[in-house]
Amino acid sequence: NAGVIQTPRHKVTGKGQEATLWCEPISGHSAVFWYRQTIVQGLEFLTYFRNQAPIDDSGMPKERFSAQMPNQSHSTLKIQSTQPQDSAVYLCASSPTGFERLFFGHGTKLSVL
Amino acid sequence: AQKVTQTQTSISVMEKTTVTMDCVYETQDSSYFLFWYKQTASGEIVFLIRQDSYKKENATVGHYSLNFQKPKSSIGLIITATQIEDSAVYFCAMREEYQGGRALIFGTGTTVSVSP
Numbered sequence: 001n002a003g004v005i006q007t008p009r010h011k012v013t014g015k016g017q018e019a020t021l022w023c024e025p026i027s028g029h030s031a032v033f034w035y036r037q038t039i040v041q042g043l044e045f046l047t048y049f050r051n052q053a054p055i056d057d058s059g060m061p062k063e064r065f066s067a068q069m070p071n072q073s074h075s076t077l078k079i080q081s082t083q084p085q086d087s088a089v090y091l092c093a094s095s096p097t098g099f100e101r102l103f104f105g106h107g108t109k110l111s112v113l
Numbered sequence: 114a115q116k117v118t119q120t121q122t123s124i125s126v127m128e129k130t131t132v133t134m135d136c137v138y139e140t141q142d143s144s145y146f147l148f149w150y151k152q153t154a155s156g157e158i159v160f161l162i163r164q165d166s167y168k169k170e171n172a173t174v175g176h177y178s179l180n181f182q183k184p185k186s187s188i189g190l191i192i193t194a195t196q197i198e199d200s201a202v203y204f205c206a207m208r209e210e211y212q213g214g215r216a217l218i219f220g221t222g223t224t225v226s227v228s229p
Contacts, residue, residue, distance in 0.1 A: 033216055042219065042220075042221045043222075045218060056216050060181060091158070102150075103156070103157075103160075
């Protein structure tokens with residue numbers, strides 16, 4: 001079991017460019033979560049899917065951020081027109097049904113210059 | 114709305130001693146799940162221990178145990194016989210059961226430094 005896989009590990013974008021972050025959950029896990037971690041805000045919930053359906057996106061910024069889960073093996077978080085304040089570590093996690101412990105990936109460190 | 118608060122920013126202890134971390138939570142749900150996670154210096158976040166709100170007994174896993182005080186909405190983490198590798202950031206988290214599938218919400222974390 002490779003665990004939750006996130007790619008890339010590091011991404012550097014210029015201001016205004018688009019960034020797409022990928023997550024492969026643990027096989028068999030039906031719940032996938034996205035979090036953002038910064039020094040100032042800590043671990044912020046963004047959105048989560050269960051059985052590929054969006055369940056709660058209350059943490060997603062209303063503009064420029066979107067997440068999808070086109071199949072059970074991967075989810076993407078897309079940030080359009082990236083801004084310096086989007087710089088953070090974006091963490092993906094999965095769990096069997098959503099109520100158990102989360103298994104975290106190693107995160108994608110996004111740096112917006 | 115659910116909320117998790119960790120007021121201790123950092124704690125320093127000597128190896129082989131006991132460290133206790135505080136966490137208080139707010140919820141409208143009658144049923145909820147409480148978790149503690151650890152983030153190591155490499156950034157890896159791992160699950161440590163869990164307490165379900167309906168269980169009266171404090172959970173224990175290895176040298177981790179919980180002090181669950183439901184009337185005070187408090188879930189403290191106790192680490193006994195600390196080791197150098199226990200140095201990390203510890204996060205308290207909560208998941209409500211009935212609020213339409215709300216996600217796990219984290220506190221701000223407590224940094225623990227264990228010295229030899």
